[in-house]
Amino acid sequence: MASKxxxxxYRDDDLLLQAVKQIREARYHIGEIYCPxxxxxxxxxxGLAPTRLAITSFLYGLVGLAVAVTMMNFIMIEDWPQDIGxxxxxxxxxxxxxxxxxxxxxxxxxxxxxxxITFYMRSRLWPFKKAENPDVRTTDDVFLMxxxxxxxxxxxxxxxxxxxxxxxxKLIE
Amino acid sequence: xxxxxxxxxxxxxxxxxxxxxxxxxxxxxxxGEEHAEESTTAVNxxxxxxxxxxxxxxVSGYESETSHADETHAEAGAQAGHGEEASHDNEHYEHILxxxxxxxxxxxxxxxxxxxxxxxxxxxxxxxxxxAQAGWSPVLFRVMEAITAYLLPGGIIVFVLLVLSGLHxxxxxVWMDPEVVAHDEIIQAKTAYLNVPFFLIRAAIYLGGxxxxxHLLRKNSIKMDDATDNVYFKKNFKLAAGFLVFxxxxxxxxxxxxxxxxxxxxxxxxxxxxxxxxxxxxAITTIAIVTIYLKSRSYLEFVNDSHIHDLAKFMFGIxxxxxxxxxSQFMLIWYxxxxxxxxxxxxxxxxxxxxxxxxxxxxxxxxxxLLMNSDYKRVNWFVxxxxxxxxxxxxxxxxxxxxxxxxxxxxxxxxxxxxxVLLFGGLFTFIVFNSLTKAPLLVKGNPFIKESKHYHx
Numbered sequence: 001m002a003s004k005x006x007x008x009x010y011r012d013d014d015l016l017l018q019a020v021k022q023i024r025e026a027r028y029h030i031g032e033i034y035c036p037x038x039x040x041x042x043x044x045x046x047g048l049a050p051t052r053l054a055i056t057s058f059l060y061g062l063v064g065l066a067v068a069v070t071m072m073n074f075i076m077i078e079d080w081p082q083d084i085g086x087x088x089x090x091x092x093x094x095x096x097x098x099x100x101x102x103x104x105x106x107x108x109x110x111x112x113x114x115x116x117i118t119f120y121m122r123s124r125l126w127p128f129k130k131a132e133n134p135d136v137r138t139t140d141d142v143f144l145m146x147x148x149x150x151x152x153x154x155x156x157x158x159x160x161x162x163x164x165x166x167x168x169x170k171l172i173e
Numbered sequence: 174x175x176x177x178x179x180x181x182x183x184x185x186x187x188x189x190x191x192x193x194x195x196x197x198x199x200x201x202x203x204x205g206e207e208h209a210e211e212s213t214t215a216v217n218x219x220x221x222x223x224x225x226x227x228x229x230x231x232v233s234g235y236e237s238e239t240s241h242a243d244e245t246h247a248e249a250g251a252q253a254g255h256g257e258e259a260s261h262d263n264e265h266y267e268h269i270l271x272x273x274x275x276x277x278x279x280x281x282x283x284x285x286x287x288x289x290x291x292x293x294x295x296x297x298x299x300x301x302x303x304x305a306q307a308g309w310s311p312v313l314f315r316v317m318e319a320i321t322a323y324l325l326p327g328g329i330i331v332f333v334l335l336v337l338s339g340l341h342x343x344x345x346x347v348w349m350d351p352e353v354v355a356h357d358e359i360i361q362a363k364t365a366y367l368n369v370p371f372f373l374i375r376a377a378i379y380l381g382g383x384x385x386x387x388h389l390l391r392k393n394s395i396k397m398d399d400a401t402d403n404v405y406f407k408k409n410f411k412l413a414a415g416f417l418v419f420x421x422x423x424x425x426x427x428x429x430x431x432x433x434x435x436x437x438x439x440x441x442x443x444x445x446x447x448x449x450x451x452x453x454x455x456a457i458t459t460i461a462i463v464t465i466y467l468k469s470r471s472y473l474e475f476v477n478d479s480h481i482h483d484l485a486k487f488m489f490g491i492x493x494x495x496x497x498x499x500x501s502q503f504m505l506i507w508y509x510x511x512x513x514x515x516x517x518x519x520x521x522x523x524x525x526x527x528x529x530x531x532x533x534x535x536x537x538x539x540x541x542x543l544l545m546n547s548d549y550k551r552v553n554w555f556v557x558x559x560x561x562x563x564x565x566x567x568x569x570x571x572x573x574x575x576x577x578x579x580x581x582x583x584x585x586x587x588x589x590x591x592x593x594v595l596l597f598g599g600l601f602t603f604i605v606f607n608s609l610t611k612a613p614l615l616v617k618g619n620p621f622i623k624e625s626k627h628y629h630x
Binding site for chain 1: 508
């Protein structure tokens with residue numbers, strides 16, 4: 001790797017959150033943080049752009065709704081109208097209440113599944129992919145922060161990170 | 174804070190005056206209504222040329238006043254002529270007379286119940302905060318308490334209206350009319366439950382219980398301000414839990430008694446929940462609106478955006494919950510198409526099409542689309558605007574629950590309805606804001622108050 005990074009390990013999420021704020025104030029650049037669980041407010045503290053996943057989810061929901069409407073209209077109205085319970089199925093709008101559960105389910109189905117798939121693609125995750133996290137303990141109980149060493153004095157940076165509460169620090173060349 | 178409170182009193186002293194005005198308006202309206210209708214109905218009959226037979230004439234069984242109206246006259250009123258039989262004309266005329274006589278009463282009843290249910294819902298929400306030991310909400314407790322202050326006067330008003338119905342001064346409840354019952358086997362079978370004395374006793378029990386719980390919760394909350402330990406908090410926790418048990422049973426029965434029995438033939442097993450969803454979302458919306466209003470007047474500087482955000486989340490969620498129940502009730506009955514059940518919805522779809530389906534836009538589409546975005550839940554004027562639409566929508570909801578059974582197809586949101594809303598709205602606002610002035614706007618002594626002040630989403 002061309003650039004040097006420092007891996008600092010924290011053992012507590014509150015400590016981590018505090019440290020992130022201090023480090024950013026000191027104008028160091030945080031590359032990535034590996035956590036065993038989502039830390040509330042971490043994205044804001046790191047200054048990440050707000051997620052656009054919600055927007056995609058809404059759009060997928062609309063797609064699902066449209067699919068459901070088209071599908072039910074074709075199946076129940078155009079292709080094979082049936083008289084069910086004395087309700088001749090010749091018009092979509094008059095039979096709409098019966099289709100609402102399907103419309104709802106497909107909306108949720110599309111929104112949920114496509115959103116998860118989008119999330120995987122966006123995070124570059126796929127089956128059998130090799131894990132990227134540099135320390136296996138981040139899947140258990142520690143938080144690992146990757147700080148760009150760049151042109152900073154490594155000793156100063158290390159001291160500073162210890163002061164913010166890091167329990168271990170490693171320099172990765 | 175107390176100085177600010179005095180300012181509030183001054184600001185709302187105007188309210189009772191307008192209330193009086195509206196009362197006068199109501200009274201004159203009421204008389205005008207009865208005189209006016211003779212001429213209007215006569216004109217109606219004259220205008221109709223004798224011609225087609227009434228379509229649904231074959232549904233001849235004299236059920237109740239109301240369902241009679243739906244079945245035989247629903248389509249007759251508008252286009253089909255019925256000048257052929259003089260007797261039928263008279264019957265129809267008499268029928269519309271009853272409906273129009275009912276109209277101002279029903280208008281008062283809808284508005285009185287609507288504001289009453291807001292304060293009842295606020296009490297339920299308040300009790301849930303205690304029972305769940307919620308950490309985010311104690312800064313809003315005084316607002317909620319103030320809204321519940323309307324429970325007593327609002328309850329008395331509703332009770333008086335019910336007593337007046339019981340005394341046959343109006344005909345909101347057809348099952349109270351002995352003549353109707355004499356011809357109606359279904360209601361006869363229900364007289365063990367649906368009879369005037371028992372009905373009023375039940376109403377007194379619900380109202381008495383709710384008002385008592387409210388009184389005790391409020392008293393403990395005031396005492397908590399000066400308390401050094403958590404005794405009153407624990408007391409309120411137990412009271413709130415007890416109230417919720419009492420509430421969910423009595424609320425359900427209240428909805429059967431006060432609303433569902435307007436259509437004594439019809440029943441729905443999730444009606445209690447349906448009414449609950451409506452009153453709950455109206456109450457939360459009112460809490461949000463009052464909070465934002467007070468904040469804009471800088472009385473609640475300890476309330477931050479996160480509190481508003483949470484209230485808006487509740488508005489959003491409970492609106493969807495209401496729609497879910499509305500649809501569950503509607504779809505099963507619509508689909509199964511059993512005559513004695515589906516008549517309830519046929520009447521609403523044919524005579525009340527606009528409010529019945531319009532409700533879905535105001536109570537579902539609007540809040541869902543506007544409050545879906547997380548950031549919009551923090552934009553105060555967005556919450557206010559959505560809140561006003563939600564409140565109008567739930568007024569319509571009560572309207573559509575009450576009106577078809579009481580006035581049938583002769584509905585119209587005119588002067589009696591609007592002035593009744595203004596009357597009780599004015600009284601409600603006056604009592605709520607008057608109550609806000611009675612105690613400091615921030616509760617003290619609640620163990621969660623610090624958490625609540627620092628609450629951050």
